[in-house]
Amino acid sequence: MAAIVGTALHWSDILVLLLYFLLILGFGVWSSCKNRGSVGGYFLAGRSMHFIPVGASLFASNIGSGHFIGLTGSGASSGIAVAGFEITAVFWLMVLGWLFVPIYMKAEVFTMPQYIKMRYGGERIRVYLTCLALMLSIFTKISVDLYSGAIFLQQALNWNLYASVIALILLAAFFTVGGKWSNSSYMDGFYPDDHYGHIGFYSHDYQIGGMQEIRSLFPYAIAQTTLHNTTECGVPKEDYISLIRPFDADLPWFGILFGNGVASIWYWSCDQVIVQRTLAAKNLSHARAGCLVAGLLKFLPLFLMVFPGMIARILFPDEIGCADPDVCYQVCNSRNGCNDIAYPLLVLRLMPNAIRGLTLACMIAALMSSLTSIFNSSSTIFTIDIWQRFRRNAHDWELMIVGRVFVMILVGISILWIPIIRAAQGARLFDYIQAVQSFLAPPVAACYLLGVLWKRINEEGAFWGLISGLVIGIIRFIWEYSYTAMPCQLEHLDQRPSLVRFNFLYFSVLLFVISAIVTIVVSLLTKPLAEKYIAGLTAFDLDNPERPVEIPTKSGCMHKANTDDVIEQSSNHLEKLPTETEKKALHFFDTHDSTGFAFYFKTAFAWICGLEKTDNLDGQSICSDNHSYDRRSSRLSVSSIQFEHVSSWHKLCSYAAIFILSLCAFVWAFFADYRIRLI
Template sequence: MSQDYSYFGFSYINRNAENDAKNTTALNNAADISVIVVYFLVVLAVGVWSMVHTNRSTVGGFFLAGRSMVWWPIGASLFASNIGSVHFVGIAGTGAASGIAIGGFEWNALFAIVILGWIFVPIYIRAGIITMPEYLKKRFGGQRICIYLSLLSLVLYVFTKISADIFSGAIFIQQAFGLNIYLAVIALLAITALYTVTGGLAAVIYTDTLQTFIMLIGSFILMGFAFNEVKGYENFEKLYMQAIPSITGNISANCYEPRPDSFHLFRDPVTGDLPWPGLVFGLTIQCIWYFCTDQVIVQRCLSAKSLSHVKGGCILCGYLKILPMFLMVFPGMISRILYTDVVACVDPDECEKHCGTRVGCSNIAYPKLVVELMPKGLRGLMLSVMLASLMSSLTSIFNSASTLFTMDIYTRIRRSASEKELMIAGRVFILALIGVSIAWIPVVQAAQSGQLFVYTQSITSYLAPPVAAVFLLAIFCKRVNETGAFYGLIIGLCMGLSRMITEFIYGTGSCAIPSNCPTIICGVHYLYFGLILFVISGIVMLAVSLMTKPIDDKHLYRLCWSLRNCTEERVDLEMDDWTDNQDSNSVDSDDDEPGFLKKAVMCFCGLETKKAPKLTKEEEEELQRKLTDTSEVPLWRNVVNINAVILLCVAVFCHAYFG
């Protein structure tokens, strides 16, 4: 028998000798260890290379990679930033539990990615912004919307993205290797912070590119092993519908039998677990928020050297987003076929025996497949894939959250901060996020319920739709003003929090143990709720704006779609206080030559002072013109446009074929 041990309140399983001999549940062979060590050495080498070859000593260099990135690392970074360990664990687990509909979350994003590259990013570039709250400040003026969005984004980062990624990565480590979760996650976060703090966005993008390559190789290999076990796709469909656990107790058959619509994307609008109107309309709102207004994603696009490279990166990311259905959802479903009594367990005692939780073990579908199917060496590669996806998502979140804090919050606390001080503040905030993330681990583990992906998506549905509404109206309706936008956001926030807090109080329950949450509050599917929230928030924004004074066009040049091509000089509603003061404070008052130790630390963290000749007014105007230039070479504009049409056709075909 295996024995349970506990350290710092975290349990892990000490595998018995028989399992160790099979090398299926412990990292105890030279091949696996060697692969992982080589992987980390390569990642650190890429991070060091990006430190040496990129400019990290300015705001633009650290946060936007000097706006010098080309399309292929941008596309790879967009994909890697989006696809984290929560997808390998959460999406594969949901696929094991209910079929392919969860893959629609990935394919729906193809439309939002095209909208990002062709509509939103051109406006952001012309506006000359670094962060999303900064755009809203230029568009509406005032401080409260900017501060609201910055704080909401940081809350969403901590309680959905960071917590979900860490928890899903911890599930993989615990199930596959029997390691102490707490120490493993701390080490992982430490390495992640190392090249994020030191390298800036360029390091994040280059390491994302490497890790995308690793993820795809490992996932394709595992998919091949999995389909080989079930003898092809047709047999896979038949066997999945027969994957019923042997121990069911007195629980209803609906809780453990595969759904009749398991191989359909579009499900009943009333009884479906993912109703098709919610998948088509409600999910689209989430995708627009995530891909078009979220700092993590948009920041990568703003680092591109031209608009054509932005669009090319979006196209590459879109093609890669077709793969998760085949690389994650299908293998998760095959895991249910091969290990039915474990992955599809429904009896609480059986589930607790297999994975430590009484509400289901579908989350271990992908780790179980890795442990049981992969040979030595390749198992180490798959751990590298999981670590790569986890670290990729975390580095993206840490860097983007640091940008939000530094540019939108810290500059209000320290209005006369020098550029070096902003760089230090950004890096220190990353370290603070590490601390918060570690402190949140016990909370996430205690909340384990087998509904990880539903948890993250539902939280997003409760908080994000008003933000999507304000960005869409900001770009497409110049009549919307600050007052309307603010009250729409606040009313939307109150509605979302009322649903979210109620669910936290009553719990979401499970098929076997339903929640007691009042139907009038929790009875509406979270995708429907997000759609309703979006509509109500938008109506409030429009209504209040129409009853109050409009914003003059002179303040909106190149900030709205209808005024995107205006060449007149824009009069900002409020000048940025930091911009006004940076020239007089950006040079360190201490002109003494730093010592060797200080110089080494400054170089490592990208804080070295580089004295550049002061630009003339004409040179500054030319630099600003280049940074806000959205012109494209006709040939490449046609190439990316044709690829966008092809991508959208592929998306429609996938939905129709599996619908």
């Protein structure tokens, strides 16, 4: 049988692709019946996740199509140095499980801005972080995932870029809006290892022959056009097999360990998409064990994504290794290089029939998981931290409807952002992701880290630390993308200022230090928070049996925290106002009729929005599960979280963490020598 006309796929690939998605869709619909009727069930999967789906979900939410395209492309471009980002993430996963998650669970929060409100008080930091989280979702997550997924579909199906984007968004929106959060959480376990095995082991063992062959052949993976020129552009560097690279390299070891570490504090410990996975665990032990599972899985990208990228360059040097801007444009419509097509070429040219379709299905499933996680977590932040600011008397059903509508708004923004990310992608997509995080994330990392470690940090210090860091980061962000990076052969025409050329990883460290200094200095110069306000909200106060008192907010447009001794009425935007009669937002549903158009419309609308009974639309609470939902604090009750330390499990998790961190150090040491002749 021949390939499907107009595509690079065989008919068996299409069949496997359809069967795979029918399986996942069926499981998602089945699982969506378990927690559809409450805010806790919809946003946190009922806090019933075991450690295996938590770990798989953490890993799969992190590994999206941006990683498939970006990591493989960077491996093809410069070797294994990019894997340092994945290996160092193991340490920050342990920081999440052992430092941040216990604090979040004790605070009983749904979202990260909720914790910030409890820790610092006031409203301005919470609003700042909410808006920044949504902005980062657009810049570094949604747009990147959609663009990289579209590159793959373009290569595989010969579709138009925007047709591919719309198809992906519609599928992701269906999973998110039609179901609930735990759909993507449980489905994450379907595909990660399966997908890596197909692309990694097949290309590793069959096409090349293993690690030794990669090390010997990669230096000679040079395009024919480069061989006939005297330029060094397009020639692999001699440190391609090393994680430890000098300070002046594109990815220096110091920058990966510390510059990337700063952004990793934000990503793994403060980002709603990631942290929400651990908060859905049954208890603290399962949350930590989930971090361990994700930590083990983070070793896979080096061997099953980065090395295959190097293999792709060995097999297709004239396309992936092109250095001449005109030749590259003919190959992939980009003058800066074609590294990012390494992964699609491996799949489409090496995979046998049917397996190629399964690999494509796994990649799209990973994209769906990433997008549904982002859509749902962003809608959670908007609904709880912004919408309730304007709708204090909003019912639970209204919050869930607003969450679905906001997902659709994110869909529209994502489509509009595609042309911008397409123009700014440069030669390596993964560099773009890390650079944007390095410009915007360090102030947030300083705010959270100092907040959980030191009681003396107050709202004034945290706010001005965030503002100072944001101003500096935005200036570098705008400056960075106001110039066009020149291809290697045209570097002599590069007119970018030296400050713009300053390595983004070093800039991340500098920005973190500046934000931390401003935070500490301003905190020390202003009045500290009283002990009653921060009881149990820091790492060294978890055993405090007292509940923190809500910090009052000063009246006025700035919404500062009121640390004075004068009692002032709280302006908590989540607190219901005393009214004699609740006003319904949607008067259309104010009916108890069991017949007619209104009844059937209300029934269909309730199913789409995850409400168990249509009566819930008549102003009644939808929290029908076993969790009690406190509307004053927007948090689950203490009894539902099971914040506990089981001695044996606690010790086992700690020993496993030490083992995994030792394994991480071993991998760094094994690939430490950048002098190839000594390896």
